[in-house]
Amino acid sequence: METNQHIFPVLPQYEHLNLDELVDCLNHKSPQVRAGALAALGNSHWEQGLAPIVKAIKDAENRNTPWFGFVTVSWVGVVALLKTGDPTAQKLAREIVQEWGIEERAHLISWLKGFPAYAQALAS
Secondary structure (H helix, E strand, O other), X not given: OOOOOOOOOOOHHHOOOOHHHHHHHOOOOOXXXXXXXXXXXXXXXXXXXXXXXXXXXXXXXXHXXXXXXXXXXXXXXXXXXXXXXXXXXXXXXXXXXXXXXXXXXXXXXXXXXXXXXXXXXXXX
């Protein structure tokens, strides 16, 4: 996805972690660490990194845990999939969001309207 607007930039403490280290962070008890790892994975180009992102998005705790304000850890994961620009990852994001309840899906879509490139990728 071509965009200069990053919703979740990669934080410095995650920039130099390899795939295994980032995936390990997805199991951390802190939602901030899990969200930070998801944001970093979204900026990576590891196809094998998609499965851990999908697993983290679907995790019930991540779906129900706010990372910041009303944005959940799972939302960060959806944005990470969209951010990859990979058609397979973006398709996975759309499929996952379609599995959510109408209220949660509408809330995410409404929030993404502030980030048109991401909203478009989710709608495509």
